[in-house]
Amino acid sequence: MYNETAKNIREGLTADCSKCFGLCCTALNIIASSDFPINKPAGTPCMNLQSDYSCQIHSQLREKGFKGCTVFDCLGAGQVVSQVTFNGQSWRDNPKIGEKMFHVFPIMEQIHEMIAYASEALSYDISSALSDELIEKLKELQKLTKLDADELLSLDLIMYRFSLNELLTAASDSIREITIAKLPxxxxxxxxxxxxxxxxxxxxxxxxxxxxxxxxxxxxxxxxxxxxxxxxxxxxxxxxxxxxxxxxxxxxxxxxxxxxxxxxxxxxxxxxxxxxxxxxxxx
Ligand code: SF4
Missing domain, CATH: 2.160.20.80 (E3 ubiquitin-protein ligase SopA)
Known part of the structure; x- marks a missing residue:
């Protein structure tokens, strides 16, 4: 049965910051708000990012006003960009790759999010026809994570999102209908x-x-x-x-x-x- 495999894929989508070059703390822009006390442009390291890519205030993020950092989750995209797409090269050691790396990161994040949704849908009791379509979609998305940086930058993610969304809605409707039929x-x-x-x-x-x-x-x-x-x-x-x-x-x-x-x-x-x-x- 594929649903156990899918469940493992979904549960495996977790961030491993020890294998990432602080991409969320560098690639993304930060706007001062109730979630952040500072402004920071995209592509610039946060003032709290240390040389080993760990956060200087990790245990006090909320107390120091960085609530947004405790909310963010890349679903493992950071380590894949760092270790797979850029083969363990860091933007700090090789500044020439920095800009490309920072643009690839949010693309990989979106791919990981779609993989999360597709694998979760496959862990449900759904029709075999829907399951087959979702398996095909999941495999297609998993292949995208192996593309090189230029290929990733040229992807049309809206197209992938649109086709996946139809399958996710069908899966959710089917589970909800089964549940509704049992409700008083x-x-x-x-x-x-x-x-x-x-x-x-x-x-x-x-x-x-x-x-x-x-x-x-x-x-x-x-x-x-x-x-x-x-x-x-x-x-x-x-x-x-x-x-x-x-x-x-x-x-x-x-x-x-x-x-x-x-x-x-x-x-x-x-x-x-x-x-x-x-x-x-x-x-
Ligand atoms: S405060 Fe820490 S976790 Fe938040 S962006 Fe800066 S370095 Fe990253």
């Missing part, structure tokens, strides 16, 4: 559709929201404490400061580590196996 009550499938909804700050604690479609929804600072969110599609939803304390997200679909890092929760929040509990939820 007379609600119809459309009653569970809140794709793109603006639920900012909404108080929905202790509700049963199973099988809801929250694709691209705005759930910023929503109070979702102790909600049942199994089989919910969260792809592209904005979860900043949403409170999931005590909530059940164990089988929520298409959640990313960044979404969870940006939200609130506690030791009782149930998370999917491929999501780590953020340290700021515990301390």
């Amino acid at each position: 009550g007379t609600k119809k499938a459309k009653d569970y559709n809140h794709a793109g909804a603006d639920w900012m700050g909404k108080k929905i604690k202790c509700k049963d929201l199973r099988a809801t479609d929250f694709r691209g929804a705005y759930l910023i600072a929503a109070d979702m404490r102790n909600t049942d969110l199994r089989a919910v599609n969260f792809i592209g939803a904005d979860l900043r400061d949403a409170d999931f304390s005590g909530a059940d997200l164990s089988t929520s679909m298409f959640l990313t580590q960044m979404q969870i890092n940006s939200a609130k929760g506690d030791v009782k929040t149930k998370l999917p196996s491929f999501i780590q509990r953020p340290s700021h939820w515990i301390n």
Whole structure:
């Protein structure tokens, strides 16, 4: 069965900063806000990045106003760009490659995100026809990670995103329909559709929201404490400061580590196996 392999692929998409040349701390621009106390242009190392590419204030990021750094997650793209695309050469030792490396990094990040979604969808109980299409798509995406820097820079990622999105929606709809059929009550499938909804700050604690479609929804600072969110599609939803304390997200679909890092929760929040509990939820 491919779904065990897919689950392993999804769970393996984690950052290994020890194999990365501080790409997120250098390639990306930083704008002063509630998440960052400084401005930093793209391609310039952050003032806290040390010569060994570790962060000087790693254990005090939130206290020092760098909350955004505790939210960011590259899904392992940083080490692949550093060790595979650029074969272990660093922008510091070879400044000529710097610009190219910094442009490739966000492309690889997007490819890894698509691999995460495709492999997660394949870990579900879906039809064999859909599974075959997803396997083909996943293999295609995995091949992209081996391309050289120039090939990566010339990719049309929108095309890849568009075709993948159709498959992810089909997978999520199928799982949600199976769940809805088992739920009590007379609600119809459309009653569970809140794709793109603006639920900012909404108080929905202790509700049963199973099988809801929250694709691209705005759930910023929503109070979702102790909600049942199994089989919910969260792809592209904005979860900043949403409170999931005590909530059940164990089988929520298409959640990313960044979404969870940006939200609130506690030791009782149930998370999917491929999501780590953020340290700021515990301390
Ligand atoms: S504060 Fe640390 S983690 Fe954040 S960008 Fe700077 S070096 Fe990187």
